[in-house]
Amino acid sequence: MAELVKYLTIYFFTMVKFIAGPTMGTVSGLSWIETVLITVAGMMTSVIIFAYLGEKFRKKYLSRIFKKKKKFSKKNRNFVIIWKKWGVFGVTFLTPIIFTPIGGTLLITSMGESKKKFIPYMLFSAIFWSLSFSTFFHFFVSKINL
Known part of the structure; x- marks a missing residue:
């Protein structure tokens, strides 16, 4: 039961913030x-x-939060x-390292991009960055005696 809780905790944290997966996985003793x-x-x-519910989410919740039209922020300009x-x-x-999985998906859906086009790209990105960060944390950072 404790193992299941560990896996689910890391899984749910990674849904919100990508870097949580490699860091928490290494710290909690999961294999690479x-x-x-x-x-x-x-x-x-x-x-x-968020690819399938992103448009509804944006219309229902974000429109309430951002009622006034704001000028471009530095973050918006960078995007x-x-x-x-x-x-x-x-x-x-860049979604895993700059945006969050939720943020990157909402940004792309707000640009009207096809799900068939960006979901495979997101998978490629997730695999690439997961391999990179997990390798770094498991084989380099975990060996440092702090």
């Missing part, structure tokens, strides 16, 4: 492959949920620069 798989599963669950320069692939690739 378990950490990679849970991290990818957590991010992709978030992506799929537009990334979008214009690299498009959907750039945003999906």
Whole structure:
């Protein structure tokens, strides 16, 4: 039961913040492959949920929060620069390290991008960054005696 709670905790944290998977997986003693798989599963669950419910979520909740039209913030400008320069692939690739899985998905859906196009890119991004971060934390950071 304790193992299941550990897996679910890491999984749910990764749905919200990607880096939680590799860090918590390493700290909690999961194997490298378990950490990679849970991290990818957590991010992709978030992506799929918000890809299909993102438009409804944005209309129902975010419109209430942001009633007034605001000028572009620095964060918005950076997103537009990334979008214009690299498009959907750039945003999906940077989602785990700059945006959150939820934030990146909502940004892409707000641009009207096809789910069939960006979900495979998100999967590629999740696998790439999960392998990278999990390798770094498991084989380098965990060896440092603090």
